[in-house]
Amino acid sequence: MMSNFKTVTAAAVCGCVIFTSAIAGEIVLFGAPVQISSPDQRSLAPDIDLGADGTVHVLWVSKAPPPTRDAEHSTGMNHDATDELFYRRSTDDGKRFGEPVRVNRKSGDVWGFAVSKPELSVAPDGSIHVMYTSNVTDADTGKGLLVARYARSVDDGQTFEPARTLNSAAKNDLSAVMHGGFAAAHAFGTLTTDANGGVHVYWIDTRFMAEQDTVGALFVATSRDNGETFAPDSAVYKGKVCPCCQLDADTRGEQVYLSSRWVFAEGSRDSAVAVSNDSGRTFPDPARLGEGRWMIEGCPLKRTSIDVVGEQVYTAWFTAGQEPAGVYFAGSTDGGKTYQKSIAMHPDALVSDAPSVAALDDGTVFVAWHAKIGGPRRVFIAVSTDYGASFSAPIEVPAPEGTAAYPEIVAGAGGAYLAWQQDESAFVISLELAGAVIAGQR
Numbered sequence: 001m002m003s004n005f006k007t008v009t010a011a012a013v014c015g016c017v018i019f020t021s022a023i024a025g026e027i028v029l030f031g032a033p034v035q036i037s038s039p040d041q042r043s044l045a046p047d048i049d050l051g052a053d054g055t056v057h058v059l060w061v062s063k064a065p066p067p068t069r070d071a072e073h074s075t076g077m078n079h080d081a082t083d084e085l086f087y088r089r090s091t092d093d094g095k096r097f098g099e100p101v102r103v104n105r106k107s108g109d110v111w112g113f114a115v116s117k118p119e120l121s122v123a124p125d126g127s128i129h130v131m132y133t134s135n136v137t138d139a140d141t142g143k144g145l146l147v148a149r150y151a152r153s154v155d156d157g158q159t160f161e162p163a164r165t166l167n168s169a170a171k172n173d174l175s176a177v178m179h180g181g182f183a184a185a186h187a188f189g190t191l192t193t194d195a196n197g198g199v200h201v202y203w204i205d206t207r208f209m210a211e212q213d214t215v216g217a218l219f220v221a222t223s224r225d226n227g228e229t230f231a232p233d234s235a236v237y238k239g240k241v242c243p244c245c246q247l248d249a250d251t252r253g254e255q256v257y258l259s260s261r262w263v264f265a266e267g268s269r270d271s272a273v274a275v276s277n278d279s280g281r282t283f284p285d286p287a288r289l290g291e292g293r294w295m296i297e298g299c300p301l302k303r304t305s306i307d308v309v310g311e312q313v314y315t316a317w318f319t320a321g322q323e324p325a326g327v328y329f330a331g332s333t334d335g336g337k338t339y340q341k342s343i344a345m346h347p348d349a350l351v352s353d354a355p356s357v358a359a360l361d362d363g364t365v366f367v368a369w370h371a372k373i374g375g376p377r378r379v380f381i382a383v384s385t386d387y388g389a390s391f392s393a394p395i396e397v398p399a400p401e402g403t404a405a406y407p408e409i410v411a412g413a414g415g416a417y418l419a420w421q422q423d424e425s426a427f428v429i430s431l432e433l434a435g436a437v438i439a440g441q442r
Helices: none
Strands: 009-013 016-020 027-031 045-052 056-062 084-090 120-123 128-136 142-154 184-193 198-203 216-223 233-240 248-252 254-262 269-276 304-310 312-319 326-332 351-359 364-371 378-383 402-410 415-422 425-434
Touching: 045 120, 045 415, 045 425, 056 120, 056 415, 056 425, 084 128, 084 216, 128 184, 128 198, 142 198, 142 216, 184 233, 184 304, 198 233, 198 248, 198 254, 248 304, 254 304, 254 312, 312 351, 312 364, 326 364, 364 402, 364 415, 378 402, 378 415
Parallel strands: 142 184, 184 248, 304 351, 326 351, 351 402
Antiparallel strands: 009 016, 016 027, 027 425, 045 056, 056 084, 120 128, 128 142, 184 198, 198 216, 216 233, 233 254, 248 254, 254 269, 304 312, 312 326, 351 364, 364 378, 402 415, 415 425
């Protein structure tokens, strides 16, 4: 493997950390890391988006009460969550952020974790749309439910409207077998917005499951008026999806791209992407990603990240169905009909997981993930300048000492930004390429 990015020097210049490669002229510029969560919060699961005007929007969960699990290996999932959801924005390229704003009007209304994180999408008009899961109690049965919530801001993130529950009620009761004793779950969701006022909210649903089932349904609630009203929820797929692997989605014109972990006929649980050509009204069966088949009895809690730029579709995911197990990338040049051979992003790492992908229309592609190479988990990126055909070697993000994990990356005309979980805090950093970048042969 030829590596064209090797971090050999670092210097602070004008508030940026400059990491140069072994080949002259190849430079990745990182801004100074910014802690966006309060030091007295136990924070995790950040999400990030970039507005058309370059505004950086960040969302994260403030946890309470703390779980008893080993912090190094825990996702923070303690089932009976009563958490808060906070938002901040930056209008100066991520250098400074405004005051935190609580998204959920009802205190303790959030059930959020690194593997089922709340997500935000900024519409072309600047409105901010948020999907999260809430832990509630059924008034009739007294049993716990996980419900799909939606909230939006139309005043530049100064306030968020009261959250609305988008799922209709399930009639089955899985409390005897579901973790946490929940009777039903409408969780592990995502959302995306389009240029025509569409807000598409997706989640994984248990309403068609019997106690012995190991697959869930995939549901959607759609707004055609920028989140003012939503049509009743409906099933995209009544089965076939892994019930605890978070979804991801993106749009391009009338097309909606939806990633999930599909349970295929032979029993493998592999990443897949489906494309709707009618603004999310119907979806065909998805295209499977990667060459391996991950035969696993149980849900691996692994999202498939997706970003769409024109006809280019970029995906990144974890699988143990290929050698080595870890993070893989594959792109499509025909709008998601077919995908290139997958690329292992960090084959030398002891562990690589939790990828996120973002791209620009000039062929620049960023993939971020966390990995272990001997110490605690750290966040890495790799860069392509040829539409994902090849990538640089992994570059460690200059995060503070400790555990850095669960990155989210976003890119647009305003630059590229990375959010991640640093121990029990949420951080953001800016990054850009300067000079010539020649991707490595991977």
